[in-house]
Amino acid sequence: MSAARHTRFASPYSLLSEWAERADKQALHEVLLLGFTIDLPFLERFAIPAARGLGARTAVIGDAAQGLYDPVDVRMAGRDYLHGLARCRGAFHPKVVLLLGEHACRLAVGSGNPTLSGWGANDELWTVVETEDGVSHPLLADLAHWLRKLPDVVGMARWTADHLRELAKLLCERHAHASACPDSGPRLVHNLHRSLLDQLPSGPVDEVRAYAPFIDPEARALRALVDRMSPGKVTLGLQPRWSSYDAETVKNALDGRSVRIRLLEETRMRHGKFIEWRTGERRHALTGSPNLTRAALCESTEGGGNCELAVLSADTLPLLPEEGPSTALADLKGRTLRSHPAGDGRALVLLGAKTDSEGLHVLLACGEPASVLISTSPEGAPGSWTEAGSVPPGRTEFSFPTPDVPGAAVRATCVRPDGSSVESSVVFVYSPVQCARRSTHDGGPRLRYDYTAQALFTDERAARRFEADLLRLREFAADRSASRPSPATEGAAHAAVTSDVDRWDAYLADCRRMLGLPLTELALGSVQMDLPQAPATGWTVSAVTSTATAGEDEDDAAEAEGEDPVEAEAPRVPGVPPDQRPRCRSWARRWADTLVEPERLVEPGTRDDSGTAAAPRRAQPLPIRLLVAGLYVQLLAARVWDDDDHSWREDLSGLLDALAFGDGPGDGAAGREAPPETGRRVDAVAAVLMTLLSQDATFTGGGEHDVLAARAWRKHKHMIARADPAEAKDLMLPPEQALARVASWSEVERLVALAEEDDPHAEAIEELSKAGWSVTYKDGIWEVTGSFGNPVPVVARAADRLGRHHTGGVLVRATGRKRWAFAAWAGPGLVLLNPPARAWRTYEVRAPATPESRFAGGDLSAVPGLVGAPSPLRSGPPDALRTVLAEAGLTYPELIRRLFEDVP
Template sequence: MSEVRHERFASPLTLLREWVERRDEQRLSEALFLGFTVDLPFLEKVALPLARASGARTAVIGDAARGLYDPVDVRRAGRDYLHGFAACAGAFHPKVALLIGDRACRLAVGSGNPTLSGWGANEELWTVLETEDDASHPLLADLADWLEELPTVVDMAPWSAGHLRELAGILTERYVAAPAGPESGPRLLHNLHQPLLEQLPPGPVDELHAYAPFVDPTGRALERIIGRLAPRRTILGLQPRWSGYDAEAIREALPDSSAGIRFLDETRLRHGKFLEWRIGDRRHSLTGSPNLTRAALCVSTARGGNCELAVLASDTEPLLPGEGDLVSPAELPGSTVRPVRTGPAAPVLLGAQTTGGRLTVALARGWPTPVGIASSPDGSPGSWTDIGEVPTGTEVHTFPDPGAPGAAIRASVRSGGAVLHSPVVFVHSPAHCARRPDLGDAPRLRHEYTVPELFTDEGAARRFEADIARLREWIAVITARPGRATALPAESGGAGETDRWETYLEECRRMIGTSLTEVAFDVSMIDLPQAPVARWTVSAITGQEDQEDQEDREEEPQEAEEALSVIGEPLVPYIPPDRRARFRAWTRRWVRALDSPSGPSGASDSASGATARAPLPVRLAVAGLCARLLAAGVWDEDDHGWRRDLEDLLLALSEGGAQDTEPSHPSVQERLNSVVAVVMTLLAQDVTLTGGGEHDVVAARAWHRCREMVAGARAGQVEDLMLDSERPLARVVRRSEVERLITLARDGNPGAELIEEFSAMGWSMRRGDGMWEIEGPFGNPLPVVGRAVSRLGAPPTGGVFVRARGRNGRWAFAAWDGSRLVLMNAPARVWRVHRVDPPATPESRFAGGDVSAIPGLIGRPTPLSAGPPETLSRMLAEVGLPYPELIGRLFALPSRGEAAGDDRAPGAGR
């Protein structure tokens, strides 16, 4: 089956996303992206991870003179994909995206460069071909012919040329083997040896419509178009401020009254290029990369023109909008053509490759003097090291240095006392960039879930639960196998830390999909605007400048900055009230699916008896989903069932990191710790970690288990989980909350939790020389001192000593060893000794605040003048605190902040 269509398509990124979401899980074997201007950091963010995670060998080729990036921002070129330059006398200008799978194929030919502007901001025109079930199409045969011939006319590195010819062979073989299909329909046109205009059927035609963002400033292209098609009426579309044109040249090319100029709206830049003509009731069109210029339409590549690619189609819908003022050429004002500044020519480096322990570089042409070659690990200033020189007149040269895959390479020559540098290329490693192996039974979800899908489709939510359980069982089976090996490939030892992290993320995408990987690790893709359902691609915002050798200009209006500022922001889902109960249940089921259920005997899934858990990326993704559902206000105000869910989630997160059957990376632990910190912060809201209430106990139990992980967290690692929500009943965390909990976890003070609790009440608590001091605006210090000694607990030897001082200077002192409590309640100067047996605690005994009503008094109160009770003497001796010093501290209060070893919580009120 094959189909040429335009619906549901916004850019080649759409094709990639649709591929990874295929239900048949068909692998992608090849991905090719061609363009004039190429933005590698953009592609590495939004497209290349999808292609590589699907298994594809990937190549990106652009014009040698154009690149919208700083080399230091490029991370994966040469290591994960082939990046090469192409050079010809004109501009290398085709725009192509090709995806080849085991039995399916996708092809997009159009006007959009592989940049944010071309794939998501400008209004572009694309022709999209889809084939399934080993079918083919004449467009693919045309593309194969063009790829085979392209390196004979356009300069490129030998390995880039070999790559394109290999793709041509695959397409040809598939076309030959496919069932015979219709030969009519859209066809691919190129200008390698013959100008595009000469390949159009000659006129006359009834009407001609034309548009491109750049119109030849000489007017010659328009004249040749009119001469070829001989239209009775001509309408040229222009965007007055953004199109590049010369009014006088247009008037000379369109002299008679049958021509008109349509002023198009400038909501966004129209970068799509077309000629369309009507003969009777039938419309025909030429769309693709060529502008309305002589270099694009009237000259072949071999004779100095651009390298262009276009689609010739019949029975098309109108492409030129009918809205906008229609004026005569005589009314067209001025000129918008910008002058082009040129300087001395630098050498053109087409690529670099490492094979067989040697580094090979390719220049577009030999240079009359030796060309210096330098290398940098990342392209940053000051990091360049000279490798050697390419001899005079040599195009391809090999150095004995093998070169690190992905290293930046540039060529340099001296001219007039200045040093001219070529655009940077990246060392290509065929081994690193090869097709990803089929990992067979490697753990992965069966479906490519998306967050919106899980929040709107109950069937997807159900499948997700089953998929988690299946993955967990897979882990259990593999873990139980004798002599098991790691199921996923490891990163090569020569790669840098960033590379290993990127490789880890790609393995996670293979396991759980792109969308859930974004949730798990905050590596969100740029959320490109999607076009409305229409025949041709129409984007939502406008993009940045992209000038094409006097031909292609993409300008960004003011409103684009605001539109781009919202890209990638986390969104809180809207869950209708009638569906919230179901999603509360799904949350519970997702969390429970993370851990293996124990049988009656407590046996686990694993034959070895070890607990089997879902892979760590799945656990982190479920944590992100839970945070979003809490922010969505799914739980009612009096429904605290989410607390048990979060406690179970923390158990799954905190016990065990990555298992040996899943990908791992050292940086994962910091992300895991930080996610645990967010979940714990949610659980600690509206409770005290030292309280005795039902929710306090749940939080305290989780806190005891995960405090050490929270201490290793960084709030900056989980900003994606600090969601803004205006939903009723929403529960979210703020950065300050997370940071406060991390500080609490890192505080070695045994009273840190109590300090945090008292600080929230406006009290201060500090420790100096073995005694805790509490100050606050409370009236009766007795319940406070009872609470403090209970929460602090008695040490193994000696006791805990606490004095609480309230308003008007009233204070109480207690010494507690776990069974006996010695109390002085000022202004009375007597010692009282109480026995406190479980389940009673000093807090419960002293809660009433009446010293005379406290049970468990041992003997009679001892006057201060009679010396310390025996119990107090023993506790003081065990901690080395002399009794006179204690009395001196109790009755000669130090000034505020003067106590040694001040252990107050940061920012605590006094």
């Protein structure tokens, strides 16, 4: 279903209320509120709790000079929603309400500000779009285009701009994958680069009717409107006392026209704005945010006018109420001009403040000739402000190393060279992690207790509880991975944060909820863990009750407080008494066995001997696998195994397989896609494990230990080659016990250098990994996976990079969230398969062109060099593909089977 309608409904809040009452209980992913004046206490009383209660990530953006709030009355900004400020030379004046769910959407574009008056008392005019069942509407595509362009013209904080562009991307994906979309209907118009008046049709028309609460003092917009449309008749609506106008200038602007003035009733403030015109029996209307002023109608935003947003509709019903008396233009009297608020061009404008694990970041609208002092307060009350530091002269963006509390108030002050002192309006510290969309897995599985490594090694009951937790985590992780979002909304499912730092912070918060702080540090290294603490609510994965006593906990706490802080920061080897070592060996083996279902590792899509697709084996989330690897390294350093006991080697080999298992996007915590930092940690931990496994063994010998190490080396040297030893320095433990098994920095570094020599692809893989993609190689085909939308540019780039080391050609498949593409490249021939099309396309790519440069745009219709017509798959491989397959030792049927075995 898709519908668009004009309405004078009481409030956009009703859209949230109706969503909460949906019979299908569909989650709400995104809420965006745009306005000129913003009343944050009003929104925090009604709209924000409703939106957050439905699970939505929420953003409220308004004009930087028009906030209607005292900072002491604001409690949720920054910690529950993004409060963004926008600044342009005119007024930032659009009014938008967007609700985006998994399959449904609501969009309201109109005249009401997000205030008590705009959403309740005033008579406003809105155009509302309602879509269901994955259907889209042209207005959604228009809104996506406008949101993407808006930050290029209007000043705002970088994170606010990223948020709007991310919403634009979600709307574009919704529109591209829509099951249906009407071909005609209302369209969105804006004035970022071109005035609204220039986008209205030229006359003559039979009649023009218009109303707005503000008419500019010289009535220039009215004059320009009638000059452009040349109407035979004009009807102008006014509320005699409440509209802002000058009767004399209105008369001058409309002089010589057939004009009637409709004096509207003043029982309610009419704030809805419109221009409607009629030609014959057909009516058109422009509705939305623009008043009848020059800044709104006659100028573009980049030219110094307001930023306005309107809807252009055809075949509309009359919008001017048939109420109140009409009078001739000559009888119009009065001057009710009200000052229209405008920003001070010399004002000090602080556009936003954001906190993450790297510190506190602030953004000014423009640089100042003197230093700008930044002060913060936990609640914005007088006497509670403290200085955070100063922004150097000329700088607009600056970062302070210490993060601040999400939601804290921030202001800027500056003493300019002329001696004048200026102070900015207050902004609120924004935390992307705290304001993220509520995941369906926020109450997901987690360990029951805050274990420590020492407790796991010395407390048998804690070890048993830990093993039970691990088994349950694996079960729940499998159930979670089985429920995938729909293709049209998969992007929304991951639209929680907007930068690499934000994604890493969110991932750390998820891991900390799952594992607890001590084990998260062991799994992911000595990362900065000062992110806002999430409430420890929701169900747990273990039903075993605690057997530790309060006294034991207090003793542990006291012991921790008594440690020397310098010593606490250094890598520590847990102490394991000799009589407990056999039990630790047993527990370590059992923990390792929980990582992936026993017997064998089965990659998704593998088929059994009968040709039937085998069910994927269930594996632990990646943080759990890293944790168990870290525990095993600590046990080796504690000399848990005797000198002549090498059973740990099989376990290390299995741990390496487990780290590489399912390596790709989405292999994260709480259903969140794992950020690139985890890949670097995995590679470094694998290098440590491989270093330990290679001790007292060679890769070319024939002994039992040699064969095991060589097999692991062949399977995982590509991971070792791209490892940075610094990412696992916490696992390079000191040899505190005689004959302990530890991996030194020099040993790990030497092994990485050896892997780089053996793997000429290390540099290319590192480049692709930095782009956020996972790169693996299996039986002749390179697999590149990531969260990208269009796989064509990715597969071309990967083929270009990896093909430099394959003289006989390279086979590459790139798999994104919803699509995949395959390329065979052996210069100058490139053969491409881009489903859903099941046909080979052969291109000739000659220097200086490369596959990357040729396919960078992703639009195959614009790519030159196509050789012949596309050939169906059933016709066999093109000659260029046949040559590469022969070099790779693959047959054509085998290639087709591997490419399509996972496709339903």
